[in-house]
Amino acid sequence: MAAPDPKNTLIEPDLQLAANGGLRHLLTLDGLPRGLISDILDDAERYLAPAGALPVRSGALAGRTVGNLFFEPSTRTRASFDLAGRRLGADVLNLDVNTSSRKKGESILDTIYTLEAMAVDIMVVRDASSGVPAYIAQHVADHVSVMNAGEADVSHPTQGLLDLLTIRQHKGDIAELTVAIVGDIRHSRVARSAAEGLRALGVRELRLVSPPSLAPDPDNVNGAVILDDLDEGLDGADVVMALRIQRERIGNLEGTPGVEEYFSRYGVSRARMRRAKPDAIVMHPGPMNRGIEIESELADSPQSVITRQVTNGVAVRMAVLERVHRTLHGG
Amino acid sequence: MAAPDPKNTLIEPDLQLAANGGLRHLLTLDGLPRGLISDILDDAERYLAPAGALPVRSGALAGRTVGNLFFEPSTRTRASFDLAGRRLGADVLNLDVNTSSRKKGESILDTIYTLEAMAVDIMVVRDASSGVPAYIAQHVADHVSVMNAGEADVSHPTQGLLDLLTIRQHKGDIAELTVAIVGDIRHSRVARSAAEGLRALGVRELRLVSPPSLAPDPDNVNGAVILDDLDEGLDGADVVMALRIQRERIGNLEGTPGVEEYFSRYGVSRARMRRAKPDAIVMHPGPMNRGIEIESELADSPQSVITRQVTNGVAVRMAVLERVHRTLHGG
Amino acid sequence: MAAPDPKNTLIEPDLQLAANGGLRHLLTLDGLPRGLISDILDDAERYLAPAGALPVRSGALAGRTVGNLFFEPSTRTRASFDLAGRRLGADVLNLDVNTSSRKKGESILDTIYTLEAMAVDIMVVRDASSGVPAYIAQHVADHVSVMNAGEADVSHPTQGLLDLLTIRQHKGDIAELTVAIVGDIRHSRVARSAAEGLRALGVRELRLVSPPSLAPDPDNVNGAVILDDLDEGLDGADVVMALRIQRERIGNLEGTPGVEEYFSRYGVSRARMRRAKPDAIVMHPGPMNRGIEIESELADSPQSVITRQVTNGVAVRMAVLERVHRTLHGG
Numbered sequence: 001m002a003a004p005d006p007k008n009t010l011i012e013p014d015l016q017l018a019a020n021g022g023l024r025h026l027l028t029l030d031g032l033p034r035g036l037i038s039d040i041l042d043d044a045e046r047y048l049a050p051a052g053a054l055p056v057r058s059g060a061l062a063g064r065t066v067g068n069l070f071f072e073p074s075t076r077t078r079a080s081f082d083l084a085g086r087r088l089g090a091d092v093l094n095l096d097v098n099t100s101s102r103k104k105g106e107s108i109l110d111t112i113y114t115l116e117a118m119a120v121d122i123m124v125v126r127d128a129s130s131g132v133p134a135y136i137a138q139h140v141a142d143h144v145s146v147m148n149a150g151e152a153d154v155s156h157p158t159q160g161l162l163d164l165l166t167i168r169q170h171k172g173d174i175a176e177l178t179v180a181i182v183g184d185i186r187h188s189r190v191a192r193s194a195a196e197g198l199r200a201l202g203v204r205e206l207r208l209v210s211p212p213s214l215a216p217d218p219d220n221v222n223g224a225v226i227l228d229d230l231d232e233g234l235d236g237a238d239v240v241m242a243l244r245i246q247r248e249r250i251g252n253l254e255g256t257p258g259v260e261e262y263f264s265r266y267g268v269s270r271a272r273m274r275r276a277k278p279d280a281i282v283m284h285p286g287p288m289n290r291g292i293e294i295e296s297e298l299a300d301s302p303q304s305v306i307t308r309q310v311t312n313g314v315a316v317r318m319a320v321l322e323r324v325h326r327t328l329h330g331g
Numbered sequence: 332m333a334a335p336d337p338k339n340t341l342i343e344p345d346l347q348l349a350a351n352g353g354l355r356h357l358l359t360l361d362g363l364p365r366g367l368i369s370d371i372l373d374d375a376e377r378y379l380a381p382a383g384a385l386p387v388r389s390g391a392l393a394g395r396t397v398g399n400l401f402f403e404p405s406t407r408t409r410a411s412f413d414l415a416g417r418r419l420g421a422d423v424l425n426l427d428v429n430t431s432s433r434k435k436g437e438s439i440l441d442t443i444y445t446l447e448a449m450a451v452d453i454m455v456v457r458d459a460s461s462g463v464p465a466y467i468a469q470h471v472a473d474h475v476s477v478m479n480a481g482e483a484d485v486s487h488p489t490q491g492l493l494d495l496l497t498i499r500q501h502k503g504d505i506a507e508l509t510v511a512i513v514g515d516i517r518h519s520r521v522a523r524s525a526a527e528g529l530r531a532l533g534v535r536e537l538r539l540v541s542p543p544s545l546a547p548d549p550d551n552v553n554g555a556v557i558l559d560d561l562d563e564g565l566d567g568a569d570v571v572m573a574l575r576i577q578r579e580r581i582g583n584l585e586g587t588p589g590v591e592e593y594f595s596r597y598g599v600s601r602a603r604m605r606r607a608k609p610d611a612i613v614m615h616p617g618p619m620n621r622g623i624e625i626e627s628e629l630a631d632s633p634q635s636v637i638t639r640q641v642t643n644g645v646a647v648r649m650a651v652l653e654r655v656h657r658t659l660h661g662g
Numbered sequence: 663m664a665a666p667d668p669k670n671t672l673i674e675p676d677l678q679l680a681a682n683g684g685l686r687h688l689l690t691l692d693g694l695p696r697g698l699i700s701d702i703l704d705d706a707e708r709y710l711a712p713a714g715a716l717p718v719r720s721g722a723l724a725g726r727t728v729g730n731l732f733f734e735p736s737t738r739t740r741a742s743f744d745l746a747g748r749r750l751g752a753d754v755l756n757l758d759v760n761t762s763s764r765k766k767g768e769s770i771l772d773t774i775y776t777l778e779a780m781a782v783d784i785m786v787v788r789d790a791s792s793g794v795p796a797y798i799a800q801h802v803a804d805h806v807s808v809m810n811a812g813e814a815d816v817s818h819p820t821q822g823l824l825d826l827l828t829i830r831q832h833k834g835d836i837a838e839l840t841v842a843i844v845g846d847i848r849h850s851r852v853a854r855s856a857a858e859g860l861r862a863l864g865v866r867e868l869r870l871v872s873p874p875s876l877a878p879d880p881d882n883v884n885g886a887v888i889l890d891d892l893d894e895g896l897d898g899a900d901v902v903m904a905l906r907i908q909r910e911r912i913g914n915l916e917g918t919p920g921v922e923e924y925f926s927r928y929g930v931s932r933a934r935m936r937r938a939k940p941d942a943i944v945m946h947p948g949p950m951n952r953g954i955e956i957e958s959e960l961a962d963s964p965q966s967v968i969t970r971q972v973t974n975g976v977a978v979r980m981a982v983l984e985r986v987h988r989t990l991h992g993g
Binding site for chain 1: 769776777781991
Binding site: 063065097110121143328 | 383410
């Protein structure tokens with residue numbers, strides 16, 4: 001085990017779990033029991049329907065209110081939680097909040113207490129500051145759950161779960177797999193949560209591939225293989241996940257190449273994928289910069305499972321919403 | 332009786348009430364019959380549920396559409412009306428409107444006529460200009476109701492009702508009470524509506540406490556006691572309501588103190604509350620500037636009923652939405 | 663027949679229709695069979711209810727999700743589609759998108775694929791660029807439909823349908839009518855779609871009246887009479903449709919008059935309407951610039967059917983949403 005991450009020290013070991021072991025909040029995949037993760041993925045499978053069929057619905061959250069508090073802009077994660085809540089029968093309240101209004105107005109806890117008082121029982125929170133979801137979870141009432149929908153560069157647990165589900169669907173037992181995550185590892189909450197989830201499910205080998213300037217903090221690596229050579233990273237891989245890179249990062253950090261050089265050195269393409277297993281899958285959390293971190297043709301090829309990730313995203317969010325609700329209210 | 336307020340002269344005596352005495356629009360608490368106010372509060376009690384329980388729902392507005400027209404930004408009042416409407420079974424249409432789009436586009440009446448033509452039957456309106464809700468009420472079709480959700484510095488009747496409900500729940504008969512409202516009385520629609528409601532229910536003594544520069548227009552006082560000394564204002568009070576102060580007002584008006592001086596002179600704190608009755612309650616309409624108009628520890632103390640006000644807000648909005656609907660359509 | 667409009671060449675003849683002739687996408691009224699248009703109008707009649715009555719609802723889209731993707735701002739069309747979808751039982755996802763976020767983020771197709779993967783089966787798209795709705799329709803999955811909710815200056819087919827319905831309701835058989843459209847014909851997708859629909863239903867005479875600088879491209883005229891004299895245009899007309907003019911266009915194009923001159927020469931007024939038939943109706947797509955393209959008193963007179971157009975807008979949108987759903991899923 002590596003040293004504990006000081007960024008996560010706000011989370012008490014059991015803050016996510018109820019006394020009976022049920023999921024109480026979803027803040028991070030770090031430390032979540034392997035069996036619980038598998039159960040969530042199993043639940044999510046039940047929320048999937050064929051393309052074009054009616055989406056699976058349930059009345060599990062009928063009469064409850066879910067609050068979408070995105071203090072950082074988002075389209076897809078917000079829409080995914082919105083649909084997940086509605087397909088479970090909940091009322092979903094999408095709140096117009098941003099950091100600036102928070103600064104001039106009330107504290108984040110007062111916003112939360114206000115929503116609590118309106119019977120908003122599940123708070124879906126995205127925030128650019130580390131520690132905010134756990135901080136909220138420590139202060140809410142006993143009947144309220146917090147869902148981390150993206151926290152600084154620290155955690156994005158529902159993204160991690162949807163990645164695990166997608167890998168499991170296509171490649172089976174994660175303990176048999178070699179997974180390569182490619183791109184801006186240092187600043188990626190997507191990479192962090194995927195790595196935590198993969199570790200929990202006993203991934204055989206996890207490779208984190210990036211330019212040296214975007215490599216992870218060595219204290220956060222937990223047994224993953226750190227590489228700066230893409231060919232080496234892809235060699236024999238079962239799963240390749242390309243990360244979105246912020247354009248403003250390219251060429252600005254010392255040792256980070258420009259756009260064209262970035263693609264030629266770290267862009268995942270059909271040609272580079274020849275190093276991976278022939279049946280390897282390609283993933284991306286979206287939105288994609290086609291031609292930068294991923295070749296456009298590869299994104300549209302049969303190897304790509306990118307839209308499947310989106311579909312799985314709604315299903316895992318339904319699964320965790322239903323599960324925290326069940327922990328609090330039974331049923 | 333003081334002289335009538337010229338700002339309110341647009342409201343004909345009966346504009347709010349149907350011929351049978353039922354609530355037709357909710358524009359102001361000024362002049363609303365005492366019995367009607369009590370009935371609304373009684374209705375609201377039926378929309379309350381214990382924290383963590385399923386919110387009370389009803390199908391009273393099933394199939395109807397409520398339009399939330401906030402020409403002035405709002406998070407909590409908008410969310411409160413949104414949830415109130417949905418919990419009554421209505422479709423709620425939240426409209427992106429602001430003064431600037433109104434200027435370049437159509438007149439406010441044309442916006443209203445457009446919504447009317449889409450079968451939006453209840454218009455919830457917040458506007459920074461005085462007289463707008465009454466003006467709209469004078470022009471809508473016979474089957475349409477207008478809810479004032481905040482009007483300039485003039486009126487915020489659902490806030491007044493939730494304040495009355497909160498006081499009644501904790502202190503019983505309002506005719507026995509001394510209530511102190513503290514802060515920027517001059518610019519506060521919250522203070523105006525609370526004062527109107529308290530007067531209608533026969534409050535024993537109402538004290539309006541503020542720096543001289545933020546004192547109310549003497550013509551608007553209607554028998555309230557005007558004070559600039561907080562200790563005097565709190566002396567023996569049953570209910571203390573601190574108002575939000577706009578930071579830009581502090582120190583800018585002649586005679587208005589700076590932030591620290593404001594708190595030391597007009598901030599409601601545990602220490603200052605020793606002047607009030609031992610079981611006095613503390614209220615605030617939110618969002619709070621902790622440490623300016625109210626001491627943070629007091630806001631979180633057992634004396635504080637601030638989150639209860641929020642809960643009551645949803646309930647009174649359900650009560651008035653249901654009531655205007657009943658006036659128009661029976662049932 | 664005039665030469666085909668190069669802007670529309672992206673639309674294959676049958677892109678809108680399924681093999682069985684059912685409506686698959688709604689992209690343009692150009693080329694839509696006359697019988698299909700009539701059937702849509704007949705359907706829409708069934709979605710109308712008297713003012714104040716409960717809006718007509720149906721469960722036709724229950725469980726389905728409609729995505730409102732407005733890449734160009736809109737209040738009324740967006741609200742109209744939102745209510746139409748909800749009154750059919752669908753979940754409606756209103757997306758915050760604009761051209762700038764599209765530029766910095768993902769391609770429009772990736773946004774569409776993402777929504778598709780979330781089981782958003784009907785995409786309502788407004789975009790300032792010509793060809794976007796057809797481009798999307800060419801790329802979506804077999805179970806997905808695209809609704810054009812306003813496309814550059816090219817097409818606004820649901821507006822055209824609501825105009826046809828309004829005319830039919832008040833004037834009966836369109837083949838007997840003389841219709842005058844007045845204003846900025848050159849830049850108006852409203853005029854284009856109305857003209858296409860009127861032509862499909864065999865309008866006797868269509869007159870397009872504008873200042874010479876705002877006259878249509880002669881290649882787009884298709885037998886309409888082009889006029890720059892309002893009195894001549896209104897002479898004996900059964901239907902007069904005034905178009906909204908962008909204020910920034912007035913006086914800026916060579917040959918375009920200023921505001922006052924615009925009203926005196928092209929403003930539709932009670933006085934000018936004396937040239938039309940005594941029972942002629944007056945239409946406007948909204949939002950109106952009262953006193954510029956239309957006299958305020960005329961807009962509020964019994965001849966005006968402007969709010970009726972809005973009511974019909976919800977009904978025709980329900981009709982086309984229900985119809986594309988039926989084409990895809992039967993029922």
